[in-house]
Amino acid sequence: xxxxxxxxxxEHILAKIDVRAKLIVVIxxxxxxxxxxxxxxxxxxxxxxxxxxxxxxxxxxxxxxRYSQPxxxxxxxxxxxxxFTGKDVIFSIPLLTLxxxxxxxxxxxxxxxxxxxxxxxxxxxxxxxxFTELLSGLSWLRMPKQFVEIMMFAYRYIxxxxxxxxxxxxxxxxxxxxxxxxxxxxSFGTLAGSLVIRGFxxxxxxxxxxxxxxxxxxxxxxxxxxxxxxxxxxAVVLIIFAGAIWMM
Amino acid sequence: MDDVMLSVKxxxxxxxDGTHALFGISLDVKKGEFIGLLGANGSGKxxxxxxxxxxxxxxxxxVLLDGIDIKDxxxxxxYKKVGLVFQNPDDQLFAPTLFEDVAFGPLNMGLDAxxxxxxxxxxxxxxxxxxxERKSVHxxxxxxxxxxxxxxxxxxxxxxxxxxxxxxxxxxxxxxxMMRLLQKLNRDxxxxxxxxxxxxxxxxxxxxxxxxxxxxxxxxxxxxxxxFNAPEDMANIKLRLPQMAELIYRLKHEDKMDFQRVPxxxxxxxxxxxxxxxxxxGKG
Numbered sequence: 001x002x003x004x005x006x007x008x009x010x011e012h013i014l015a016k017i018d019v020r021a022k023l024i025v026v027i028x029x030x031x032x033x034x035x036x037x038x039x040x041x042x043x044x045x046x047x048x049x050x051x052x053x054x055x056x057x058x059x060x061x062x063x064x065x066r067y068s069q070p071x072x073x074x075x076x077x078x079x080x081x082x083x084f085t086g087k088d089v090i091f092s093i094p095l096l097t098l099x100x101x102x103x104x105x106x107x108x109x110x111x112x113x114x115x116x117x118x119x120x121x122x123x124x125x126x127x128x129x130x131f132t133e134l135l136s137g138l139s140w141l142r143m144p145k146q147f148v149e150i151m152m153f154a155y156r157y158i159x160x161x162x163x164x165x166x167x168x169x170x171x172x173x174x175x176x177x178x179x180x181x182x183x184x185x186x187s188f189g190t191l192a193g194s195l196v197i198r199g200f201x202x203x204x205x206x207x208x209x210x211x212x213x214x215x216x217x218x219x220x221x222x223x224x225x226x227x228x229x230x231x232x233x234x235a236v237v238l239i240i241f242a243g244a245i246w247m248m
Numbered sequence: 249m250d251d252v253m254l255s256v257k258x259x260x261x262x263x264x265d266g267t268h269a270l271f272g273i274s275l276d277v278k279k280g281e282f283i284g285l286l287g288a289n290g291s292g293k294x295x296x297x298x299x300x301x302x303x304x305x306x307x308x309x310x311v312l313l314d315g316i317d318i319k320d321x322x323x324x325x326x327y328k329k330v331g332l333v334f335q336n337p338d339d340q341l342f343a344p345t346l347f348e349d350v351a352f353g354p355l356n357m358g359l360d361a362x363x364x365x366x367x368x369x370x371x372x373x374x375x376x377x378x379x380x381e382r383k384s385v386h387x388x389x390x391x392x393x394x395x396x397x398x399x400x401x402x403x404x405x406x407x408x409x410x411x412x413x414x415x416x417x418x419x420x421x422x423x424x425x426m427m428r429l430l431q432k433l434n435r436d437x438x439x440x441x442x443x444x445x446x447x448x449x450x451x452x453x454x455x456x457x458x459x460x461x462x463x464x465x466x467x468x469x470x471x472x473x474x475x476f477n478a479p480e481d482m483a484n485i486k487l488r489l490p491q492m493a494e495l496i497y498r499l500k501h502e503d504k505m506d507f508q509r510v511p512x513x514x515x516x517x518x519x520x521x522x523x524x525x526x527x528x529x530g531k532g
Contacts, residue, residue, distance in 0.1 A: 019504050114322065155344045159386040204340035212327045213400060214356030221355075240482055 012056045014128035019137035021231040026125045028239045034119035039109050042117030042244050049120035058127050070119035074112035081108030129153055139221050149219045157202065162184045163196065168194055252315075252409060253279045253440055254300060254330075255309040256495035259309035261295055261464075269295040270307070270464045277442060280393035280432045284451045286445040286475075287461035288486040293444035296461065297410045298441070303331040328357075335412040336375065337393035346372070346388065346396055371403035374437075374532070375429060390434070395429065404432070409433070411443040413451060425446065427454050435437035449490045452512035460485060472512055492517040 014022070033042045053063055086101025093099075129137075138148050170193045172178065177187035207215075254277040261270040269292045277283055283526055285293045300311055302318050311318040318326060333478070334340045343349035354364040372378050375395040380388065388396060394414060401409060415423040415432065431454050433439040445451060445468045451458060452472035459469040464487035468475050476493050489497060490512050500506040507524055511517040 063298055083259075131384075133383075135344070152344055153342065154425055156342050158433060160338050184328065189373060203338065205334065205336075206342050209334065209340040210352070212301065212303070212331060213353035213404065214327060215352075216324075216356070220352065 012128065014052065014056070017234070018227055018231045019129055019133040020227055021142050022125060022129060023134075023137045023141060023236040025235050025238050026121055029121055029242055030118055032120065032242060034114055036114065036117075036246060037110070039113040042113035044245065045117040046113070046120040049117075049124035052124045055129055056124075056127055063123075066123050067119075070115050072113040075116070078105075078108035078112045081105070081111065115246075124140075136221055145219065148221075152219070153206075157206075160202065161199070165191065165195055165196055251274045251278045253313070254442075255312040255315075256296075256300060257310045259296070259307055259311065260301055261287060261292075261304065261307040263298060265364075268464060270299070272309070273461075273464070273466060273518075274309075275459065275466070275469075277408075277440060278515075279440055280434070280438050281440055282431070282454065282456045284450060284455040284458045285442065285461050286448065286451060286487065287444070287456055288446060291461045291485070292464040293461055294412050297332060297412050297442070301330055301410050302326040303332065303520055307431070322364050328404070329406060330408045330410065331404065331406040331517060332413060333394075333397045333401065333411040335416055337390070337397050340397045340400070341385045341393060344384060345381070346377065346399075349385060349396060350399045350403050353355070353400060357404065362366065366477070367403045367405075368399075371399040374402055374433070375399045376425075391418050391425070394418065394426065398429070398433075402439075408440040411441065413445055414443055415445060415447050423450060426430045430454065432527065448476075448482075448487055452490055452493075460487070462486075477510055478511060496520060 017137065029045060033045055036042055050063075081104045082100055083098050084104070086104030088102040090100040090102050090105070135148055135152055138151075139145075172187040172191065177184070177190075178184040254275075256273055256275040259266070259270050259273040262268050273292075273296060275283075285296060289295050295304070300461070302311075302323065304323070305319060313321060313326065313329060343352055345370055350368045351364050354367045356521050359367070369378070372381065375398050377392060377395055377399060385393065385396065394417075398409070398411075398414075409430075411430070415426050417471050418426060427450055430443065434441050443455075455467070455472060457470065458472050458475045460467045460475060460481070467485060468478065468481060474488055479489050479497055481495075482489055483496055488494065489510075492514055493510045493512050496507050496511055496515075496517055500507045505524055506527065507520055509520065511520045
């Protein structure tokens with residue numbers, strides 16, 4: 001199983017840009033996308049991000065997988081809005097008690113485009129930035145320490161947790177733990193309980209490992225080098241350019 | 249003695265559930281020694297290592313680190329000198345990437361970024377993991393993860409490493425590589441090493457001294473030759489002789505061949521066999 005930044009190749013131009021510059025641009029664009037009243041700007045951002053991902057040579061299957069969930073949500077919201085909200089009726093299907101509304105469609109399109117634009121931004125950013133750089137960028141942005149530390153542990157232990165879960169699941173399956181709904185439910189309950197206990201156990205061991213390497217409650221992070229003028233300039237130009245389009 | 253780095257005196261330990269894990273263990277470890285704790289599962293090896301590392305403090309007896317009782321030292325003071333490598337690397341590696349994990353200790357020591365980078369690079373070079381700095385920990389192989397744990401402690405400049413079954417779960421080449429690495433750290437860098445193991449075939453080649461632990465007590469101690477000279481004792485504590493020693497022992501007792509000593513390695517066994525054959529040819 002791979003997460004976003006593991007597709008990071010380091011060869012793309014975006015990889016060479018300081019994470020803080022990327023973060024500033026992404027946050028600014030995100031605000032613009034979410035506050036945009038039209039659909040063109042978010043869709044333009046979504047298309048640009050998609051092209052960036054293609055340029056970064058992210059495999060089509062991976063991209064499809066990443067986009068499938070936001071696309072699904074965007075489509076669901078579009079349909080719900082179209083059929084269930086609004087006053088300006090375009091058509092109706094009495095048999096299915098469905099009525100299409102023009103204003104609902106517009107609202108749905110706006111929300112769907114915001115979802116696509118916002119998610120595309122995060123997807124492209126995720127592929128273009130190693131996870132550890134993201135953490136140091138977030139620290140630089142004065143994100144709460146606890147939040148950054150939890151993200152770091154989650155990144156490390158989600159895989160250990162999944163591996164443990166799969167091992168227990170397979171062990172149960174091998175002994176017919178999932179032969180039937182009731183047995184399956186009981187086995188799944190045991191699996192969940194075991195994982196909680198293992199989680200506590202793991203936390204104890206990790207805490208010991210950290211203490212013996214000098215942990216006293218503050219997670220140390222390598223300090224970022226000063227931001228280069230060129231990168232700040234590129235970020236500002238990009239934000240101004242995007243802002244100009246956003247205002248049009 | 250001046251060069252004693254760690255002195256364990258009459259240690260006993262009882263777990264909260266009533267299990268008595270250690271009974272009156274005493275041991276002196278000199279600077280630069282490579283010592284093995286050999287014992288079957290449940291013999292108390294891990295408990296002893298954790299007591300020596302200061303992770304368990306409610307024990308009876310005393311552990312002196314450079315002459316100072318470990319109970320009087322703060323964790324920071326202990327872990328500047330001693331580090332424990334856990335048996336399961338996933339218990340020890342917690343940072344997202346290899347670089348970050350190895351850098352964790354030096355950063356906590358308050359070193360500046362350049363020094364941290366230099367230490368991490370050097371530690372990773374020592375354990376032959378250079379070039380994998382940016383790799384996610386979960387994408388490393390089991391053997392690499394084991395070596396990464398050692399790198400994390402090396403980067404802190406520990407004088408003593410305690411290792412809990414460092415070869416467990418490794419393939420034969422991985423076991424050999426790990427032992428060569430530990431030998432190199434011990435000989436070239438002067439790191440004092442105490443390792444718990446039940447791998448009887450590997451230890452004679454590398455260790456200076458060996459202690460057999462059974463049911464929380466030391467039953468034998470000394471050089472590998474001295475320890476493996478009593479095969480009956482080994483069987484009693486659910487261990488066996490190294491295979492070479494077993495072969496020579498059988499040739500001696502079942503085939504009445506005249507061997508002067510019990511060899512522990514293939515090289516020693518070869519020399520002993522040739523010597524015995526030459527001696528019997530001379531007699532003939």
